[in-house]
Amino acid sequence: MATLESHLTARHIQNHSEATSTEPHWGYVDRDVPCTSDAGSCEYLDLVYGAHDIGMLYSGVLWCTIGGILFAWAVARRAWPSRKTEDVVTVDSEKGANGLGRASRLRRTIASGTRSYLLPDSVRAIFGRTTRLQVLILAALAGYLLIWSFVGIVYKTWITPVKKSPGLYNTRTSLGPWADRVGILAYALTPLSIMLASRESLLSLLTGVPYQSFNFLHRWLGYIIVIQSAVHTIGWTVIEVRLYQPQPTTAITWITQTYMIWGIVAMILILLLFGLSTPWGIRLTGYETFRKAHYVLAMVYIGACWGHWAQLSCFLYPSLLLWGLDRAIRLVRSGLIHYQYLPDGSMGFKAAHAKLTHFADSEHGDVVRMDFAHNQDAWKIGQHFYLCFTESSIWQSHPFTPLNLPEVKNGLVAHSYILRAKKGETKKIAELAVKKLSEKSTATTPLILSGPYGESIMESLTPDANVLCIAGGTGITYVLPVLLSLIQQPCTRDRKIELIWAVRRKDDIRWVQSELDSIRKASKTHCVTVNVYVTREHSPSPSLKDGKTSSQDASVKEVGSTSSASPSVCGGSWEVQRIGDVDHNTHPDLKAKVNSFVDNTVRGRTVVYASGPGGMISDLRTIVAACNSAAKVWKGNERHDVALTCDDRLEW
Structure with a gap:
């Protein structure tokens, strides 16, 4: 911290020996007051600290806006829940021609109009298979951030003398305060990015929207943070390497500071995160490699951001907390599902054992059906589970939707899944099924479940629909x-x-x-x-390899x-x-x-x-x-x- 303050003091021409007090600024180093440098430098310092304070205020406004939207959404969801009976067609003289009350008809009218415009894909070449609604939300967020990136900054240039180098001058512009503002917003968005990526999603809990629906916004918010980080880095590089004198002394002194080394590390890490998250990066490394690397790099990136500018740790604490809670809750949920009676009568961790049925398809990939029963509560139709195939790898889990009804019978709930084996873990499971079925008439494999995840897809389905x-x-x-x-x-x-x-x-x-x-x-x-x-x-149907009878x-x-x-x-x-x-x-x-x-x-x-x-x-x-x-x-x-x-x- 002392090194950082010393560096900033030199850069901002602050004089500790002549100052009578320090002025604290949240998210920044303290300022020495009164300013005893030349008028231009003091005016520039006023802009630097003033723009920073406004930037912190705008970050608070950003999070208040997000919190307000989520609060209003959560209240509305509980105050006006979907009620099947409200939308059933009835005959009533006080209702409209279609048998619906005015409120229900208005709601359906708005929903229909919204779908007609916002449901189709939007600019698929850029955004992929994403609805216009998702792109509209992204555009609103990007526009909001663009406004906060530029307002509240006085745009001006000052030419100030270099005290220790007569005849040399520093060019001080609003580029520095603006680059700082963009950096603040990048830090402020980090917790939101973690929230959008969480499987145990607080956003889903408040809004009822499945966690996977936030994946698009998580990905593109990450791209926005990459752009902000790059702009912040380029801005200060131009200042320190070109606008400040003497050179190259100033640039060398700047780049060798500890906080700058951590800044370089953070920039490298976020570029790696960006590269590995692109479709090309995922195809090159494989989805599982991308996923594991993404987890690790993201946490190291947050640590590097902390090393670069610890004064903004108020945005990094929540990010680490949200990430840790997500992983901890996953483990707890899996543990609760599998905490069962063991054969010896004691309680402990017990995996589910699925019966495997193999359907050969050499051209498109074999299909495997898994059936088992487990002691647990029933899930909701439309929800899915993550399954870990322990005989293949305990470090991977894959999402699957049960194809059967969630019904509890004698304390057990039946599960049935099908998967197509292409490569990776699914291919290993198909090979395992073939191997076991060649040795005996039936085959089983242990599974570890996590879930259920997602929301019910039939909750608002009315009897007349x-x-x-x-x-x-x-x-x-x-x-x-x-x-x-x-x-x-x-x-x-x-x-x-x-x-x-x-x-x-x-x-x-x-x-x-x-x-x-x-x-x-x-x-x-x-x-x-x-x-x-x-x-x-194109060919006769192959035989079924699970020992079933000819009938x-x-x-x-x-x-x-x-x-x-x-x-x-x-x-x-x-x-x-x-x-x-x-x-x-x-x-x-x-x-x-x-x-x-x-x-x-x-x-x-x-x-x-x-x-x-x-x-x-x-x-x-x-x-x-x-x-x-x-x-x-x-x-x-x-x-x-x-x-x-x-x-x-x-x-x-």
């Missing part, structure tokens, strides 16, 4: 629980329910054979329409061989169509499918549940947005109130 489920490949796990839940509820008159599932091969149906059997049976009573589209069939295989063929619709009494149907082959990978026309579904609803709004490749999700955002019309919803045409709920964890 029509449901369209769209899935691609293993994305079926996200929509299956929705359908399984609906067929257990009382049938609602005129309600439409449909599943559109695109698979590469007809044999892929066997991943979720029993669940589809249940839906097919319910299609007669709940008017469920199932359309399975085979997009790349079960026959059942699968019966389910998958339907080539024409078989309508039920209430209008439901079951159909499997081959629309492509190995040379022509054709996908269902989602625009036509969604528009046809919406146009043929009898009454009520429509909710589309979707999971699959990123391209499919992007297309659906545009399609669903076009189906919405605020004007038509306000006039009573509910079919133009179409919502999209999708699995947006595209990087998984």
Whole structure:
């Protein structure tokens, strides 16, 4: 600290011996008063300290704004929760033509209008598969920061003499105070960046928005901090290397200071964080390497920032605390899930053991189904768990959505998952399943669970809402629980329910054979329409490697061989169509499918549940947005109130 103050004293031409007192400034070194240097230097010092104090004030305003938004959001979420009964169509003379109260109709009108404009992707070449709403929030934040970066600074230049070098002059400008302001904001944003990246998210707790929805803002806020850090560094480099005299003495003295060495370390670390977080960096190193390196580099970066400017540690304490709490809560949650009765009757840590079923697919990657039961509370439909495969690696965990209903039976909750093995841990699990199944008829592997994470995707689904489920490949796990839940509820008159599932091969149906059997049976009573589209069939279906009997295989063929619709009494149907082959990978026309579904609803709004490749999700955002019309919803045409709920964890 003494070295830092000494350096700043020399740079700011402060004279300790002539000062009568010191003036404290939060986030900066104390100032010697009164100023006994030349008039230009004293005026410059007034600007430096004044602009810094205003910058700290603006940082407080920034966090007050964030806190105010979160507080208002949390209060509104609890004061006006989603109520299913409020939106059910009724006949009442005091309600509008569409049977909704004015408040409900206004809310639906606003929601429909918002979706029509903000749901589609925005500037995909820059932001990737991200909605306009996310980009709008980012633009608002960036604009807010841009304002605070420039206001409250007097822009002026002073030419001041160098006391120890007659004939030489320093050029002092507003570049220094401005570079300091940008640096303050970079520090102030660090806790927010940690909050946006946390799995045990405080933001999710307050807003109800799943933690993964903040990933986009975390990534781009990181880019903003990189830009701020670079601008801060470049600004002071220009000042110390070019504008201050004599040279190169001033530059050498500046760069060899301890606080500057830590500043260089921090800049290198944040550039590494930036490089490794780009799509190119992730592809080069692998996702798991990126993730682990990101954790370590981020914490070392915060430490380097502390070494560079400890006076701003008020922003670094919360960052470290939030990061530590996130990791600690993860461990506690996993420990609570696995704290079970052991075979000897004592209590201790007990892993879950999943039965593995292997489905061979040499061209696109084998698929493995995992089934097990565990003693725990039921989760909510739409939530997911992180699974750690201990026989492969205890240092990695991957997110998976259960494909079954969360039901507690005899104190146990069944879990079922499917994964496609491409590379890394999933490929190791597929190889492990093949190895074990070759040795015996069944195979199991121990798992460690963490979760559940995310929010319920059916909480606000009203009984009159029509449901369209769209899935691609293993994305079926996200929509299956929705359908399984609906067929257990009382049938609602005129309600439409449909599943559109695109698979590469007809044999892929066997991943979720029993669940589809249940839906097919319910299609007669709940008017469920199932359309399975085979997009790349090119060879006979391989045999199932889990010791199942031939009668079960026959059942699968019966389910998958339907080539024409078989309508039920209430209008439901079951159909499997081959629309492509190995040379022509054709996908269902989602625009036509969604528009046809919406146009043929009898009454009520429509909710589309979707999971699959990123391209499919992007297309659906545009399609669903076009189906919405605020004007038509306000006039009573509910079919133009179409919502999209999708699995947006595209990087998984």
